[in-house]
Amino acid sequence: MAQKKAHEVDAWLARPDHDIPVVLIYGPDRGLVSERARMFAQKTGLPLDDPFTVVRIDATDMDQQGRLLDEARTVPMFAERRLVWVRGAANHSALAADVAALIADPPADSVVLIEAGDLKKSAALRTAVERGHSAMALPCYADDGRGIDAVIDEVLAAAGLSIALEARQLLKANLGGDRLASRGELEKLALYCADADEVTAEDVRAVIGDVSRLSADDAVDAVLGGRIAAFDTLFTRHLASGNPPFMVLSAALRQVQALQLMREQVDRQGKTPAAAVASTRPPVFFTRRRAVEQALQRWNQAMLQAAANRLQGAILKSRQHPAVAEPLSRQALLALAIEGARAAR
Template identity: 45%
Template sequence: MAQKKASEVDAFLARPDFAFSLVVFYGPDTGLVAERAGKLAQAFGVDPSDPFAAVTLAADDLEKDIGRLYDEAKTLSLLGGKRLVRVRGAGAGRALCDAVGELAAEHLPDTLIIVEAGDLKKNAGLRLNVERGRHGMALPCYQDEGRALDQMIDEELTAAGLTMDRDARDALRARLGADRIASRGEVKKLCLYALGTPTVTEADVVAIVGDVSADALEEAIDAAAAGAVKRLPHLIDRLTTAGTATFQLHQALLRYFQQLQALREGVERRGEPVARAVERRRPHFRRRAALEAALNAWTLEAIDARLQTIEADILASRKDAHLALAITHRTLIDTAVTAAQLRARRS
């Protein structure tokens, strides 16, 4: 079986074996998956901007036309040399799963196929098929923790010619970890801010680095309230994998609907336009669209019912800690499904 443990992936990327012509990166952190896939693509030596040598395909599109993947994988570069094929957004699609099984079984000279997938369980078809293939490799990508997170920080500090004291590192680590690309972006921003000084201090971290985990929590709550059912499972997994406590998710959802209730009262009882109510709340620009969608969808009656359900679920999760994660997951998904149904009725 061609697979690596999560702790072995960085070593593989440092010295990649291109005898494996099809590589699947998978995990709950899409940023980490994309970053590692990018490293392998770079090591392969094909210019990603060269349309004759590299192509990027969407997994959803391939489910409608899987022949495109076979064509791209077995087409020789127009000008000769290597060929890179990247597939993004892979999941449980049957057509792609079967194609990966076939392509991983044969060696494709001078061709590398990189598939970026979400979190795949051991019995997931895509993962099983690539692991069984003689020329396929499955590489798990999990959350930045411990040494891996420190390594990423050290890479950026070294590139910028900076050092960091212990207090600053502890403060920085506490604000990172929800998403690899977002976390690296925050460290790059910090290095740019501290450029010209010998050491990055805790004050620098507090001044410039946002709390990535908090951003991810807000994104999950927005998705639940606005009815983004398809996006929500990944967001929940990303948070819980990063160590976010279930009570934080429940409490954040409860506070959101309490605030939504106050806004909706202005809309229903005072005739205030939704856009004006949202403007009065002054949300961050990234959250504005989701808040407008939620405020348009949820009626006061529906909000009251949802608040009662959330409160009941919070009590149930506290009574049985072993089921807390399952209860919280159900609360968020049920909220998103209800929101999607309400939006459909009003459209």
């Protein structure tokens, strides 16, 4: 089988087999997919800023069979080889057919690199690569503890920083949903600690711990996750901080509408919940990704529409009757939390 297990990917990328002309890098962690694709591209030794040598194609532009074949079989003019770099691939039938043809008759002068989202085991593109002898499939999943440790050490060491044990544990609890998001947060932390020798837990709380401002989103996640007691605590805390109740209603409506769009991708495009969440723009804050994925799994389109209607009605009533906005908001959100708990059963 032409594939590596998730824990074997970094070792293969450190010393890739240059005789393999088709490489597929896929998975729900789009940041990690992008990072590893660039790593492989650099290992080819080709000038990545040369448009004659490196051809970048968006998979959505490859809706006709033969486009990839034409690019891969084009004779390079100014180098020994060309890199054909396809981004944003999903289960496109035309692309899968071209890849299968390239694997059966490998190109002599080109390397084909494909970045894809979370592909099911039965996806035609993934199947074609995994069954081929002249191709390699490399899966990318959200970082586990060891992966997060490696990224922490890499970024902080480059900045000349060490890290206290408590700070590391706090970081690991808040990172890992997406490699690029994790790296961005760590670079922000390194910049904050530029004049220090060691990163402390206080530094982490000051930079990454600013998620406390997302208390309304935390309450919404509790609602959609069916965590009734957590919702009650978070909503009460939100009000005690002097925030108006409609803020949570509005946040809940925005989240439900976002889930409706993601649900459309799951139902009509066959994406997994993780892939749908990863493709959302603007991206879901990395500490919330798991909660959003779980909500997407539990709430179908009909339930989401009913939730949107309930929230719109509650927002209208809270504005018409501000004196009772708090109990109106709590009642509407509690009803949704109960619905979320039922969906989890």
